[in-house]
Amino acid sequence: MTFNKRSLVTLLILAIILGASYYFFATRGITYIWHWEKIPQMLFYHGAKSAQDAVPRLRMGILMIGFVLTLKISVFSIFFAIIIGTVVGICRLSDEPVTRGLSLAYVELIRNTPLLVQIYIIYFFVGSLLRLSAFAAGTAALSIFAGAYVGEIVRAGIQSIHKGQMEASRSLGMGYAQAMRYVVLPQAFKRIIPPLAGQFISLIKDSSLVSVIALADLMFQGQQAVARTYHAFEIYFTVAFLYLVMTFTLSMATQYIERRLAISD
């Protein structure tokens, strides 16, 4: 385990150095003048915000504000995607043809249309009907999108559990729901952590699409900052790095959970 972690970190550092040096030498050809000194204030700065809010204190810069929004929308979406996915995964295996059919229709419809279109539909159509905020619409779109994928992962997870587990639970007098809750799902979830982690990493990155409904997420704020300062390389590298911080943390967290759950193996 320690060997894996160390080699992973080494690989990451190597990749960063290689990438950085490539871009350094590449940009020399186009005489790009780096302005990395402009980046820290886009993360945090000390000072007044506006005439109305003139008290000088430590404030979040434009990229950090975007980072927080992306983090928020990702966390909410992951939470709801797990709930939707679990329900859909169970429905996909139902004996009831209607339940099974509806859940399959949901999965196919969502997986086979672009997320961008779904975001537009949910924001402009459903959102206007229900008076959803952009944040709520964005979260809903991402949750529904990821929920379809999670549903299939959960279904596969449940199917991978030996049917003897369900039979043993039922033979002890547990109902279907109890057997699912206490016996099958805990084992299934343990098994599907790796594909779930991949799905949620995708979700964090896909969340950049919500900038199309004027949500000031990390990508949106990055574009704004570039438009204002023209420091495209520095800003986009920083944006990429901030996404990496989120996704890498998620990877590490899931690996930790996986190790914790491995004690019964």
Place this chain on the structure above:
Amino acid sequence: MIEARNVHKTFKTSDRREVKALVDFSTRIEKGEVVVIIGPSGSGKSTFLRCLNRLEEIDSGEIIIDGINIYDKKVNINEVREEIGMVFQLFNLFPHKTVLENITLAQLVVRGRNKEEATEIARGLLRKVGILEKENVYPSQLSGGQQQRVAIARALAMHPKIMMFDEATSALDPEMIGEVLDVMKTLAREGMTMVVVTHEMGFAREVSDRVVFMDEGQIVEEGTAEHFFTNPTHERTKLFLSQIL
């Protein structure tokens, strides 16, 4: 205690052939009786067990347990199953739970016992099956024989009126069969009503009240172990016994 009347059960195979597992099957099992069911593979013996707690649905006929027709739509099958313990060939312990948790789970969520009570019952049963010291380990750390003994304790913790054993020793290494059979023998001597599908003829001879020989979904011959092993009447029975003894 258990009465099966004219039970028919057909399976559909993946290539849509029909396989008759039980054909007009009828039998009675009295309270406290230890019945051993033997027969070649595919003879329907496991299917019969699984029908007794409705892990399978039957095509026609009825099965009455303790006065309840368990295939009646109004019957809450979960309540029936609480009274029937089942032990599986592959143990089917819950791998994500410790030995103690395996035995307490159904007590807590089905019987509604509190944690102290459930733990006490579990410990008592672990002592009975001889592995009290393993209460905090996970099933994967146990040998097959130990796992099966935990599975028996798990079923007994519900205080069932009937215990069913579906080839409980068939997946075990030979040196572990004895420890599981010993637990089963103790249970039989304590007066538990038992339905046992097994290939262990020693067990049948030693503790069974009745041996039932099945083939092609029907009872070919039944009687005491004594009758069975000394002078079976049917050719099919003689052939089977000559193959396994």
